[in-house]
Amino acid sequence: MADQTINSEALKTGDISAAVDYLKAQYPDAISDDTREGYNGIIIARDQLVEVARAMRDDLGFDYLSNAAAVDYLGIEDSMEMVYHAYRTSGGAALAFKAQTPRAQAEIPSLIEVWPGADFQEREAYDLHGIAFPGHPNLRRILLWDGFDGHPLRKDWQEAYYEEDHKPFESRWPKGFVRRAEELNIYGKNVKYPADLDLNSLADTSEESVYANMGLGVDVQQLDNGDELQTDKLVVNLGPHHPSTHGVFRMVVTLNGETVEKLEPVMGYLHRNHEKIGERNAWLHNMPFTDRLDYISSMSNNLGYALAVEQLLARGARYQPPTYRAEVVRVLMVELTRIVNHFWAIGFLLNDLGAFFTPALYAINERELILDFFEAVAGSRMMCNYMRFGGIYKDLPERIHAVANLVNDKMRDYDTMDYLVELINERIPRAVDQLDQYLTDSEIIRARTIGVGYLPKEMAIAYSAAGPLLRASGVSYDVRRADPYSIYPELDFDVAVRYNGDIYDRYLIRLDEMRESLRILRQLLPRLEVTHGEPIMPGGKQGPYMPRVPIGESYGHVENPKGELGYYVVSAGDAKGTQNPWRYHVRAPSFINLTALGQMCRGHKVADIVAILGSIDIVLGETDR
Amino acid sequence: MSQLDLRELHSTEFPVPADMQSNVAITSLSKIYNWSRRSSMWPMLFGLACCAIEMIATAASRYDTARFGMEVMRATPRQSDLMIVSGTVTKKMIVPIVRLYNQMPEPKYVLAMGACASGGGPFKEGYNVVSGIDQYVPVDVYVPGCPPTPQALLNGLIALQKRIDGQSLGNMDDVPWYGVGPSDPVPVPILGPDIIDPRQMEMIRAQAERAASGESYGTRELPAAAMDVIAPRTEAAARPAQAPAAAEVATDDPDRAEALRKREEALARKRARQAAQNLDS
Numbered sequence A: 001m002a003d004q005t006i007n008s009e010a011l012k013t014g015d016i017s018a019a020v021d022y023l024k025a026q027y028p029d030a031i032s033d034d035t036r037e038g039y040n041g042i043i044i045a046r047d048q049l050v051e052v053a054r055a056m057r058d059d060l061g062f063d064y065l066s067n068a069a070a071v072d073y074l075g076i077e078d079s080m081e082m083v084y085h086a087y088r089t090s091g092g093a094a095l096a097f098k099a100q101t102p103r104a105q106a107e108i109p110s111l112i113e114v115w116p117g118a119d120f121q122e123r124e125a126y127d128l129h130g131i132a133f134p135g136h137p138n139l140r141r142i143l144l145w146d147g148f149d150g151h152p153l154r155k156d157w158q159e160a161y162y163e164e165d166h167k168p169f170e171s172r173w174p175k176g177f178v179r180r181a182e183e184l185n186i187y188g189k190n191v192k193y194p195a196d197l198d199l200n201s202l203a204d205t206s207e208e209s210v211y212a213n214m215g216l217g218v219d220v221q222q223l224d225n226g227d228e229l230q231t232d233k234l235v236v237n238l239g240p241h242h243p244s245t246h247g248v249f250r251m252v253v254t255l256n257g258e259t260v261e262k263l264e265p266v267m268g269y270l271h272r273n274h275e276k277i278g279e280r281n282a283w284l285h286n287m288p289f290t291d292r293l294d295y296i297s298s299m300s301n302n303l304g305y306a307l308a309v310e311q312l313l314a315r316g317a318r319y320q321p322p323t324y325r326a327e328v329v330r331v332l333m334v335e336l337t338r339i340v341n342h343f344w345a346i347g348f349l350l351n352d353l354g355a356f357f358t359p360a361l362y363a364i365n366e367r368e369l370i371l372d373f374f375e376a377v378a379g380s381r382m383m384c385n386y387m388r389f390g391g392i393y394k395d396l397p398e399r400i401h402a403v404a405n406l407v408n409d410k411m412r413d414y415d416t417m418d419y420l421v422e423l424i425n426e427r428i429p430r431a432v433d434q435l436d437q438y439l440t441d442s443e444i445i446r447a448r449t450i451g452v453g454y455l456p457k458e459m460a461i462a463y464s465a466a467g468p469l470l471r472a473s474g475v476s477y478d479v480r481r482a483d484p485y486s487i488y489p490e491l492d493f494d495v496a497v498r499y500n501g502d503i504y505d506r507y508l509i510r511l512d513e514m515r516e517s518l519r520i521l522r523q524l525l526p527r528l529e530v531t532h533g534e535p536i537m538p539g540g541k542q543g544p545y546m547p548r549v550p551i552g553e554s555y556g557h558v559e560n561p562k563g564e565l566g567y568y569v570v571s572a573g574d575a576k577g578t579q580n581p582w583r584y585h586v587r588a589p590s591f592i593n594l595t596a597l598g599q600m601c602r603g604h605k606v607a608d609i610v611a612i613l614g615s616i617d618i619v620l621g622e623t624d625r
Numbered sequence B: 001m002s003q004l005d006l007r008e009l010h011s012t013e014f015p016v017p018a019d020m021q022s023n024v025a026i027t028s029l030s031k032i033y034n035w036s037r038r039s040s041m042w043p044m045l046f047g048l049a050c051c052a053i054e055m056i057a058t059a060a061s062r063y064d065t066a067r068f069g070m071e072v073m074r075a076t077p078r079q080s081d082l083m084i085v086s087g088t089v090t091k092k093m094i095v096p097i098v099r100l101y102n103q104m105p106e107p108k109y110v111l112a113m114g115a116c117a118s119g120g121g122p123f124k125e126g127y128n129v130v131s132g133i134d135q136y137v138p139v140d141v142y143v144p145g146c147p148p149t150p151q152a153l154l155n156g157l158i159a160l161q162k163r164i165d166g167q168s169l170g171n172m173d174d175v176p177w178y179g180v181g182p183s184d185p186v187p188v189p190i191l192g193p194d195i196i197d198p199r200q201m202e203m204i205r206a207q208a209e210r211a212a213s214g215e216s217y218g219t220r221e222l223p224a225a226a227m228d229v230i231a232p233r234t235e236a237a238a239r240p241a242q243a244p245a246a247a248e249v250a251t252d253d254p255d256r257a258e259a260l261r262k263r264e265e266a267l268a269r270k271r272a273r274q275a276a277q278n279l280d281s
């Protein structure tokens, strides 16, 4: 018995190959290696997927399902597959596994009972790829509306403005014709209708399904029994136009009196087809699009994508890793971004608590200083488009000049390093302390947040929560430490953890993380001095616009301010060498963090929903993509 | 606005003695009406995407829309005068947007902020993206940028103020909201298999029928050489609603073909040159 425990403990911390061996021994018929060129991980027969997944979780300790993405291999294998990346919250690399299905009547068993965090991701695959997930209790469209025609991420589905599979479109380059997309569509706008469209009996069914399971109507039985005070059930709609949904998010809530009984998130109001467009774009072409995912932290989105593609490029013969200078600047930008994001998140959490705009004004004020720096370096305040495969686009300038020349703004002209030193050593720490001092002990904040929106540790892991949401529930999981990238291993910082899992802790953990980021930034300052003038790209010049990306798959993930941001990219390769991703999938923390929202709100008052949502800190560009 | 400067309102035709200029103003009704409207624009608190972040930054202390009397952001459309469409308009979102617009009391203005709201922006080709808010509601000011900087947005707001200043109460085209009866609401689009604008039912039906009968469906006149590339693809894209292709749209344009041939030749020469250079280095 004792032997066995030791054995199973060893299994739970062993490396990936040991885990794979164990699974192969247990399920010899179900598991095969993924032997395609450039692929890794295992392929699991779909009829045994759930069993194997359970063994992974229970016997091998892969308790955290990070990513679940569908890929359509039309024309390559004529099958579709789901790719999963499971991690251990104790750290280590991913166990990648796949399940395949024929394209017609695509079906893969749902993993929701093993990892409830698969919920939204499976719904997304159902919506966009048309894969059914038997066993999923609520398999409905999630990003598009009910009634939409087709599954757009299938390779044979073409959008209304379709021109060609890959950019650059031949008509534009090299042929040189420019036509507005409207002129090529028979309706003159971005629509296409199926042949059997009957204009005489049009029905908009998109709203019905939203309210379908919410328990509309009064339940007389329930009103009548017992002596307690009975209240009506009421279905309330919040959003998509609502001042506290941080964009165009929508929730449908069933209330019993004022208490939340059920909450269904409804999203897709900002679904702008990031992935479909990403699969038409050239590799580098996607970089500015990643800016617009989590548009508050564009720099770190860039980094995640760069890492994913660099992993692929690294298989090529002539690949050189980023230079040290580039890595230092990358981390500098990413950590500044984290501070920007957390300022914003705290400011707007206070908005949601009713302290309308004043705390946010303080937070935005400091953010502006960092944005000035971004603007001076990258040329844009928000959409920086700064990272490149193998480095960065441009080195830091020597001086930072005034950009905004408003009446109440002094003319500015600073030495870049002086500016950074002041920012990192004085301005930001002071601002963080200020927030701490004004907010942390506020009676109102404590009353509204302590014990509200509780997310227990086990549930946080099961629901694939990430970032501050996960760590405020007592899980010390941070990709920067768990699966390190860039120069984080040589930097000295702690992973902030809090244990109460409520809104208050999520607020505090953001303060902690800002302070840890400052700690990192202070260590970067001397590194910036030392590497001054060194090349920012290997070989000292920018890489090609159309890099040849070797065939294969890769999953690159980074610790974004909002949680783990992952990119799953597949390069298919063709005779000319691939120029476009075959698959470009984004594991968006804001999207997956919302999986737990319904659970967190149950039993709280309706006014708390807004605060709980604020404490998750979502951004819709990333949620809906 | 801390102090009202009466001189701003003065109509110059009527002389007012210098010592009374800070107390008395003689002005036209239109002018004072416009002045008060444009100095108290209440935007709707309404953000769509990335641009909304810059809109918030514009409202914050550094840029401060309060200087233009625009700091009172109302969350309800029924109290707002200005809709700043700040971000990508999706097909799913256009339905609520049209409803919001219909609920705004007149006079109402729309400012399209950023590339997306003006014309679809970087996401234009997306299957869920509307190519600009002006396909559904009338727009008064477009602000370019992705995202527009706060300065650009301020410039757009000032442009809107100027536009209001130029309106005249005597001209019904300027102020249609004083016409007889309420103005018509914008019909709410329908989310069918794809978005359907009720105003375009006739056009959709006609185009679909034309396409089904193999007729040329008009509007798509492209040079022959472009059609070589595009026609097969357009045809494939439109196939669900349309059987045979509109090959007859292609016109023969020898000039264009000639230009194209020259360009190809030049490109070939350039490539050869580059290849030679690569060999050298």
Ligand code: SF4
Residues within 6 Å of the ligand: A292, B049, B050, B051, B052, B086, B087, B088, B113, B114, B115, B116, B117, B121, B122, B145, B146, B147, B148
């Ligand atoms: S114009 Fe650019 S910044 Fe604005 S919403 Fe569109 S993508 Fe975002």
